[in-house]
Amino acid sequence: MDMRVFDLFKIGVGPSSSHTVGPMLAARRFLLECQRLAEVKRVQVDLYGSLALTGVGHATDKAVLLGLLGETPRDVIPETMDDKIADIIASGKMCLLGEYPIAFDIMDDLLWHKQETLPAHPNGMKFTATRRDGSISSQIYYSTGGGFIQSAEEIGHEPLVAPVIKPYPFSSMAELLAHGERSSLSIAAMMRANEAVHEGEAELNVGLDAIWHVMRHCIDTGLKEEGILPGGLQVKRRAAKLWRAAKETVAALPHDPIHKVSIYAMAVNEVNAAGGRVVTAPTNGAAGIIPAVLRYYAKDCEQLNSEQGVRNFLLVASAVGMLCKKNASISGAEIGCQGEVGVACAMAAAGLTAALGGSNQQIEAAAEIGIEHHLGMTCDPIGGLVQIPCIERNGMGAVKAITAASLALHSDGLHHVSLDQVIETMRATGFDMQAKYKETSLGGLAVHVITVNHAAC
Ligand code: SF4
Structure with a gap:
């Protein structure tokens, strides 16, 4: 098993590891892996299943916005979070990863799909970036509990990287x-x-x-x-x-x-x-x-x-x-x-x-x-x-x-x-x-x- 003690114990913020920590990490990861980020003019976030049904109470919307700003659960200062969100809502703008400004309307660009669940897990979310030339990058992630996230391609598969050989490997x-x-x-x-x-x-x-x-x-x-x-x-x-x-x-x-x-x-x-x-x-x-x-x-x-x-x-x-x-x-x-x-x-x-x-x-x-x-x-x-x-x-x-x-x-x-x-x-x-x-x-x-x-x- 290729998990570590620090995978189970992660420093983060409340109120939910699957609905707050995971979505924040997923939003940031999407942008870090997005090609030609400087040319992006719009980002749309779609939340599905449990993330949509209990996401308001679990602050999933705030977590996603903070992740798009480039914040991480470990390093974000809890006392600053509400101000950052209020600023996005009031201005209708945000800086992707703190660097690339785009317009962002929380009503149009963050969508809740309460009746729909993505196939691999109840906590699914999709990020879509549209560039000025009309090209699109899109990725689905799942928040699988405890702050773990996996992309649609990763979930249900062993990681492609070679596993580290441990002296006492165990699966049971x-x-x-x-x-x-x-x-x-x-x-x-x-x-x-x-x-x-x-x-x-x-x-x-x-x-x-x-x-x-x-x-x-x-x-x-x-x-x-x-x-x-x-x-x-x-x-x-x-x-x-x-x-x-x-x-x-x-x-x-x-x-x-x-x-x-x-x-x-x-x-x-x-x-x-x-x-x-x-x-x-x-x-x-x-x-x-x-x-x-x-x-x-x-x-x-x-x-x-x-x-x-x-x-x-x-x-x-x-x-x-x-x-x-x-x-x-x-x-x-x-x-x-x-x-x-x-x-x-x-x-x-x-x-x-x-x-x-x-x-x-x-x-x-x-x-x-x-x-x-x-x-x-x-x-x-x-x-x-x-x-x-x-x-x-x-x-x-x-x-x-x-x-x-x-x-x-x-x-x-x-x-x-x-x-x-x-x-x-x-x-x-x-x-x-x-x-x-x-x-x-x-x-x-x-x-x-x-x-x-x-x-x-
Ligand atoms: S699993 Fe549900 S009921 Fe239990 S602590 Fe988490 S949110 Fe609360």
Whole structure:
């Protein structure tokens, strides 16, 4: 499998990896690959399927415009985004990649096709550039979850570049466990060896520490910010108030330490819902679970934590995320929320088990438990916003991840259902799920709670 830890953990902006991060990257990539860009006089963007149905709430329109300006999710300054968009709308102009001015009318040049889905994936988009001589360049891209994008030619095919040979290649957990048996290495050590074909140990550690730094910062921001989240649902940010109360009544109830974990997760997802800086883990909608459980490990598991434990957590979590991405999906538009919150829960459970010294078998058990109890979970965000049920759902997912790790750590690692079997079950369940439950806001909570915003969608 040619994925890396940093493919699963990407620094970006909210509120959605598939509907914000992916489209921003696709828009920029289209222009970077477009011939004779200086001669382009018009760019048209067509959004299809789930991108069209929930794109307003997920800020897909803003993401596409920022991508056309040349911005990237990693480097764009969240506080400047709204001004840049307002400027395009007010002036009717934009500078492609910051250099080539064209006229751009958001009503005529950005089109939403809510009744139409492109063939390869629910999150499809088409970019068309017209030059002054009338010639046209056009390309379809798919946003396949977690900020991954593929062109129409790439999707469903192995990359043309020769794969990097890794010492412990794996396409299933069974293969990874077998490598572990033969080498007597932990999953974290094998992941580290696989990453070493890309960069040295010191660089890898710097990258992992940077991911943890952004996650920590995101939690801290969310624990301070108050007010109403954007989008029109009038959802109040709750994490800061809950955090103040939790600090004042330390361990008033036996389960209060666990209560804090759900607050950490909600803090991250409130930052995400507000379009702030987050790490996809493995998606933005599920971005709160891994930081929350990691903070629980790094702050609340005193005597048991270490800097290297944090890194091992991320490496092992990424192994589980890679398997889910390869053998099922991490896209809510493809298999529902089981593929986002369920996968994040499994990743966090595996990471925590590893960091607390669990065996490879216990890590597998923890990940399996994490997914098993999210099987069938639909994606039905109210008003097309990544707020309800997403924010609280991350709090629940984080707590479940700790429970899964505990069950695994207190077991001998033997269990009836393997991780590979539960991933295949998630894939099959997701593909059987009706489209209205897959990030379309046409079913579930999204239609049983009537909102102003939903009516506008
Ligand atoms: S319901 Fe789950 S999959 Fe859907 S947008 Fe929210 S977090 Fe993502």
